[in-house]
Each structure stands twice: as structure tokens, then as C-alpha cells.
Amino acid sequence: MNAIYFQKQSRESLDNLAIKLSKKYSNIVVFQALACEDGVCGLNKLSKEHNIKTEYLYDSATGVKEYLKNENTFYKNIIIKVNELKAKYDFVLVASFGVFGGLDTFWINLKLSKELNLNYVIDNDLTKFEFAKIHHKYASLYNENTSLDELLNLKKPDYISPMAFEVMLESKAKENVKTIVLPEGNDERILKAASILLEGKAVKLIILGNNKEIAQKASDLGIDLDDVKTYNPGNSSLDDECANALYEARKSKGMSLEQAKELIKDRNYFGTLLVHLGYADAMVSGAACSTADTIRPALQIVKTKPGVKSVSGGFFMCLSDKVWYFADCAVNPNPTPENLAEIASVSAATYKAFGFEPRVAMLSYSTANSGSGVSVDLVKQACELAKSYEGLNYDGPIQFDAAVDIATASKKMPDSKVAGKANVFVFPDLNAGNIAYKAVQRSAGAIAVGPVLQGLNKPINDLSRGCLVEDIVNTCLISAIQAQ
Numbered sequence: 432m433n434a435i436y437f438q439k440q441s442r443e444s445l446d447n448l449a450i451k452l453s454k455k456y457s458n459i460v461v462f463q464a465l466a467c468e469d470g471v472c473g474l475n476k477l478s479k480e481h482n483i484k485t486e487y488l489y490d491s492a493t494g495v496k497e498y499l500k501n502e503n504t505f506y507k508n509i510i511i512k513v514n515e516l517k518a519k520y521d522f523v524l525v526a527s528f529g530v531f532g533g534l535d536t537f538w539i540n541l542k543l544s545k546e547l548n549l550n551y552v553i554d555n556d557l558t559k560f561e562f563a564k565i566h567h568k569y570a571s572l573y574n575e576n577t578s579l580d581e582l583l584n585l586k587k588p589d590y591i592s593p594m595a596f597e598v599m600l601e602s603k604a605k606e607n608v609k610t611i612v613l614p615e616g617n618d619e620r621i622l623k624a625a626s627i628l629l630e631g632k633a634v635k636l637i638i639l640g641n642n643k644e645i646a647q648k649a650s651d652l653g654i655d656l657d658d659v660k661t662y663n664p665g666n667s668s669l670d671d672e673c674a675n676a677l678y679e680a681r682k683s684k685g686m687s688l689e690q691a692k693e694l695i696k697d698r699n700y701f702g703t704l705l706v707h708l709g710y711a712d713a714m715v716s717g718a719a720c721s722t723a724d725t726i727r728p729a730l731q732i733v734k735t736k737p738g739v740k741s742v743s744g745g746f747f748m749c750l751s752d753k754v755w756y757f758a759d760c761a762v763n764p765n766p767t768p769e770n771l772a773e774i775a776s777v778s779a780a781t782y783k784a785f786g787f788e789p790r791v792a793m794l795s796y797s798t799a800n801s802g803s804g805v806s807v808d809l810v811k812q813a814c815e816l817a818k819s820y821e822g823l824n825y826d827g828p829i830q831f832d833a834a835v836d837i838a839t840a841s842k843k844m845p846d847s848k849v850a851g852k853a854n855v856f857v858f859p860d861l862n863a864g865n866i867a868y869k870a871v872q873r874s875a876g877a878i879a880v881g882p883v884l885q886g887l888n889k890p891i892n893d894l895s896r897g898c899l900v901e902d903i904v905n906t907c908l909i910s911a912i913q914a915q
Contacts, residue, residue: 432583434513434523436544437573438537438563440554445526446477451579453483456522460484464509464543465494465528484520488512495532506546507594513547514598525549541567545752548590552582593749593878597901599786600908604633609712609911612705613903614698616640616661618718619652624903626654634911637711639664639698664701673704680707680732703728706889713910717894718903722761726884729891736888741766743774744882744893745781746868747909750875756782756789756855757871760864761882761893771813775857776820777885782855785912792834792853793817793827794863798843802828806859813857826850827857880905883913890914 439445449461461477466487477483488509489497498505516523525547527540541563544551551570553560563570569588591599611628615621616638622645628634637660638645649656662669670692677700678691686694695701699720705711716725726742735742744761747754758778763770771793779789795810796802810828817825826849833843833850840851858864872879880902882893890913892906 432550432585432587433521434517434525434547434549435582435585436525436527436540436547436549436551438527438540438551438553438556438559440556444554445524446481448573449477449483449524450481452522452524453481455579455583456520458520459522459524460486460516460520461524461526462513462516463487463526463528464489464512465531466490486512486516491530494528495534498531498534503594506543507598509543510546510595510598514602537562545588545590546592546594548588548592548595550585550588552585590752591754592752596747596749596754596880597905597908600905600912601631601633603785603915604908604911605631607915608633608635609914610635610637610710611907611910612637612639612702612711612714613907614639614702614714614716615718615720616645617648619648620718620898620900620903622649622652622654622656623900624907625656625659626652627900627904628907629655629658634907636660637662637702637705639702662701662705664698665696669705669710670695672708673701676704676708677732697728699724700728700732703732703891706891707732712914713890713892713907715892715894715903715906715910717892718896718898720896722882722893725891725893726762729884729887733887733889733891735886739777739886740773741770742884742886743770743777744884745778746879746881747785747883748868748871749878749880750871753854754787756787757864757868758855758857758885759861760858760868762861762884764861766860768809768812768816771810771857771859772816772820774885775813775817775825775855776823778855778857779823779825781883781885781913785909787854789824789855790849790853791823791825791855791857792829792831792849793825793857794831794834795828795859796830797828798830798833799828801843810859824849826853829853831856880909883909 452459477485529536551563551567552573553563555574560572571585611634613621617640625636639662641663642661645661673695674692678688699716702714706714742762743759745756745758746760748757759774775791779791782789793810793814795807797807807828814827817823826847832839834853837851844850868879871877884892890910892910
């Protein structure tokens, strides 16, 4: 553990804890998201008298203004700052703040501790502790009898909020910046997403469409696209190269060069060819076209990875404090047992690529051997075939409740390493998967990021035609990470 969130009772209690920690860690910082009206809520005393580093992000007035303007951005900026501090210091003591307009700071501090995935340590206040532990399973009470070892040995939290996930995506994408091609340059949402992505400097962009129209629309929106390459398929310097590449890829299927020259005017084909030829590392499309329009060129040109027979689509389901992965929710209507086993393997690989340890549940309306039927038998066969995928941690057939609830799992599948702890969910068919992800998205307030297309040689990802700007941003970041 190298950070905690401390709900302080007084400046003195914060000072005392910081001094204790400074004797164990030579390089620590005390961070408070908001300074108080007097400047820094007494943090200057720690800095001046005890040579302990102190930092804050907002002054009080600015913090309140930012919170009211966009609560998500307020929390996201704090997450980014604390992540920076954790990389720089041996220990980060995050202190609660007490002045925040007329709002109740206890609940804001509590929420922030979860967003930061930190233990919420309550300083000598039993009432606040009792309230906190209802909403934060890693809340603990601290008083004069609590030793430093007890504090530092608290169980590490495993929260990851949608905002923390977005910050993680941006951070991972920045590790190796990739170029994403966006074929739908005439869509206002694409241009707004491009502006956000360029500001974050996590990806480079190529946008397709009429260059003058893109420039004019960007100007009308107040968006600077100076760092973006734009190409107009059918009237660009890359037309001949793209047409020849398409012809070479499809001539065995009867395509002529003239047909290839005509087909590259389709932006999805042109964008896919840019990925194929190495001008871009990934493509994101679908804001204004169907999934089929996005996938068809990818299957014809980029093709599937060696050993992978079919493309599938998964969603990162960002709940309030965890991220699950659902598949296949986008591509295969009636998967075979072989398809399901393959979907389990590629979904686990996708989930693992983003820093998670996959535990795959092969879902059914029956758990283990408790039921039978065509659908159950299909999942049973898939589970047998999945044994051939080395290192795949899975179980099934299993019902959803047994997959996620420890108490139910202990009764229905007590010896399973996955039951009760699953985080990757493979549905028996597209009907179940698509219904499930939309039901969770709409009823639980989850953010569904995807579909993430799996199994292709290079990342080509699809958007929903109802996508929001933030969906485009997240899908571009995911595509960049897939390309690393």
C-alpha cells in the first residue's frame, strides 16, 4: 500500500499521521484536492515545520466552480493528479477537505476515496465510520490505539469506477502513442471526440472526408485540427496505393483493378486499407453506418488472426465500482460450441490486455449438471473444447447469479475457482448477450464501452449509431491499446 484517504477530524490529527509516515517513508506527500479559505488548510505547517511535501489541486472557489460545471471532470482531474503523485512519491496521504460551498463534504470525500480506489480511513469518528462502511467496504476506523503497521496492512481495495477506467485507458494509450483513422469526418460527434483526443495527446488521428467541409465544420465548432491528417477517398494522394492494395487482396475473389478504384471511395474500405498499409494502427467507425459496413472490409483486407475462425464483439461494462466484460454481444447470432470456446479465449485475452485478471463464466440457464437442453448442451460442449486453450481460467455452464455472488456460488458450484468471482461473461448466443448488456447499461447506469471487435489481425472497432462523444473517445483509446 502506498496511499490512503484520511478523513481527518482536525489539522493536528493529520499532522500527527503525516509525521508518523514520514519516519517510515522518506519521500511522502500530503495531498488535498481542495485548499480551504485560509489557503491550504494548515498543510503549510507540515511543509514549513516538518519538511513534508504538500500539494493541492484546486483552490476552494475554483473547485466548487469545476464541480458544478462538470462533476465527472472534477473527479477525473483529481484521479489523474493522485496517479501522478503515486508514481512520484513512496507514499501519498490524501487528506479530506472540509470547505466546499454549502455542500456536504463527507459524502463527496467518501465518493472520491472510491474513485481513487483507496482505503477510507476515518479519524476517531464512530458515527461517520458506521455510515461510511455501508457504502465503502474498505472503510476503517483510526484512533490513538491504531498502530502504523495496522494502517499500512489494511486490505487493498479493488474498486475501479468508470472515470478511473477512462483515466487508465488514456494512461495506457500514452505509453505507446498510436494513429487512429476515423472515416466519418462529416459527423459532428467525431470532430468533437477528435478535439478531446488531441488535447489528451494519447493518440494521433487521421480523419476521412471532404477536406474543405471538415475544416469548415471544425471551424464552426471552434475545434483546432491542425495536427490531424485528412484524406478525401477518391481524391487523395493515396488513392492509387490503396486501390492496388485492395486489388491484390481481392483479385483471387474476382475483383478487377477498376472495381478496386471505385470501392476505395467508400471510406470504410479506404480507412481499413490505411490500417493494412501501415499509415494507421487502428480504425474506429460506425457512428453513421452499420456494424456490417465496418466489419466487411476488415474481414476482406485485414482478416482474422492465425488460428481464429471468427470475429466477435465484446463490451467493457463499467459499473460504479468494477469493470466487467460481456461477449459476444455484437456479431455471432448462433455460435457453435467451437465459436463459444474461441470467444471465451479471445475475450479473456482482451480483458487481460487492459490490466485485469480474467475469470471467465460460460453462461447458461443451468449451473454445472443441474439442467439439460439444447442451449445447456451447447455450453457444456464449449466448456470441454475450452480445455484446449492453455491458461484459460473459466467455468461453466453457470448461471449469472452463481457467477457473481459468493453465497450462491458456495451452494451451486463450491469447488469452482471462477464461481462468485467472474468478471468475463460469455453468453450462449447473440440474443442473450445483446439483451443483457443493454439491460445492465440502462437499468444499472453502467457505461458500456464497445463493441470491441476481437480476432482481427489489426484493431478495427465499431461504434453504435447512437454513440456519444465520450463513447468515441473511449473506443479510440481502446483501439490504440489493442494496437500496442
